Amino acid sequence: MNAKIMVVDDEADLEILIKQKFRRQIREKVYEFCFASNGIEALRVLQEQPDIDIVLSDINMPEMDGLTLLSKLAEQNPLLKSVIVSAYGDMDNIRTAMNRGAFDFVCKPINFEDLELTVEKTLKHVIQLKETLQAIKENNILKMYVDENVLKFMGSHEFESSLTANETIEASVLFVDICGFTAISEKETPDVVVNLINKYFDAMVKEIMEQGGHIDKFMGDAVMAVFKGDYHLDRAIEAALAVRANIDSIEESLPSHIKYTPKVSIGVNTGEVISGNIGSATLRRLDYTVIGDVVNTAQRLQSAAQPSQILLSEEAYMKVKESFTCQEVGEINLKNKALPVKVYEVVS
Numbered sequence: 001m002n003a004k005i006m007v008v009d010d011e012a013d014l015e016i017l018i019k020q021k022f023r024r025q026i027r028e029k030v031y032e033f034c035f036a037s038n039g040i041e042a043l044r045v046l047q048e049q050p051d052i053d054i055v056l057s058d059i060n061m062p063e064m065d066g067l068t069l070l071s072k073l074a075e076q077n078p079l080l081k082s083v084i085v086s087a088y089g090d091m092d093n094i095r096t097a098m099n100r101g102a103f104d105f106v107c108k109p110i111n112f113e114d115l116e117l118t119v120e121k122t123l124k125h126v127i128q129l130k131e132t133l134q135a136i137k138e139n140n141i142l143k144m145y146v147d148e149n150v151l152k153f154m155g156s157h158e159f160e161s162s163l164t165a166n167e168t169i170e171a172s173v174l175f176v177d178i179c180g181f182t183a184i185s186e187k188e189t190p191d192v193v194v195n196l197i198n199k200y201f202d203a204m205v206k207e208i209m210e211q212g213g214h215i216d217k218f219m220g221d222a223v224m225a226v227f228k229g230d231y232h233l234d235r236a237i238e239a240a241l242a243v244r245a246n247i248d249s250i251e252e253s254l255p256s257h258i259k260y261t262p263k264v265s266i267g268v269n270t271g272e273v274i275s276g277n278i279g280s281a282t283l284r285r286l287d288y289t290v291i292g293d294v295v296n297t298a299q300r301l302q303s304a305a306q307p308s309q310i311l312l313s314e315e316a317y318m319k320v321k322e323s324f325t326c327q328e329v330g331e332i333n334l335k336n337k338a339l340p341v342k343v344y345e346v347v348s
Helices: 012-021 022-029 041-047 066-076 091-101 112-144 148-154 181-189 188-211 231-250 295-306 313-321
Strands: 003-008 031-036 052-058 080-085 103-105 166-179 214-219 222-227 264-281 285-291 311-312 325-334 340-344
Touching: 003 041, 003 214, 012 031, 012 112, 022 031, 022 052, 022 325, 031 041, 041 052, 052 066, 052 091, 052 112, 066 080, 066 091, 066 214, 080 091, 080 112, 080 295, 091 103, 091 188, 103 112, 112 181, 148 188, 166 188, 166 231, 166 285, 166 295, 188 214, 188 231, 222 231, 222 264, 222 295, 231 264, 231 311, 231 313, 231 340, 264 295, 311 313, 313 340
Parallel strands: 003 031, 003 052, 052 080, 080 103, 264 311
Antiparallel strands: 166 222, 166 264, 214 222, 264 285, 311 340, 325 340
16 A cells, blocks of 8 residues: 545644654555645645545635535545544534545544544545546456457356356357458558558448447458357348448548558358357466357358458358348368368358
């Protein structure tokens, strides 16, 4: 605990007493004290030292009293907590102090053991508030990197006990790659490249999320998405069509005066996948993902697809042939597949 405490009191002797009674904590740099003689001076000190954690304030002071100071502290710093230390310990003053935001009330003459315990209790509350605020900030940042479905799983009761558990589920997997982007990366500056790819990813992600899919990972200039639940294959194909239409409508005028019309190649597959945390619990590095032949085949289909082409496996085609307009491409050789695979292209 390394806390900064401001004492607001017009009694000069109190500063000496505080430094004596808390000399061990001051010496060990557990507490750091600063002092003000009234509310106006206290507000000035708070502007100069915004890292103050606690204010210990008297009530009866010249220029600005402690109760008036209380009403202004929240405007300075919502996390700042105050304790009134006063001889005016009647119920009216205590209620007024509490209503204006005081965390606690200590009566004079001061019992320094009681004051020390009150300071410790108040500091614990301040620390809890700061940790909560930090957790909210970290959670908001985490949401930018981790899919919402994963965050919900992380908050579930079984998360800790199932870090390396897995299950077999029915799902559809979508791979989208930005065609020709490697050449752009070689010619443009890093900031142009990053801004472009983030722009395209944002366009893709919106369409995928619109259909209830979640982003499994970004891989260079490619995206892997997973669809689960009812009509997962239909939703995956709807997302693929929307992504293609969205990206096809973009035409870039790059700083190097190269006209670039982005295109995507897409592969979709469906079936049983293994879902779980893949990685090392010892290293504390896990990736909540899906794996299996269905995933591998979807990626191979994407690699085989031409710009603006959406390829399906035959199994996927048989399930959606009445819902989407498709045409047979024929049998093609996919990497690491012993036999040629019959594939279909989604037209609309």
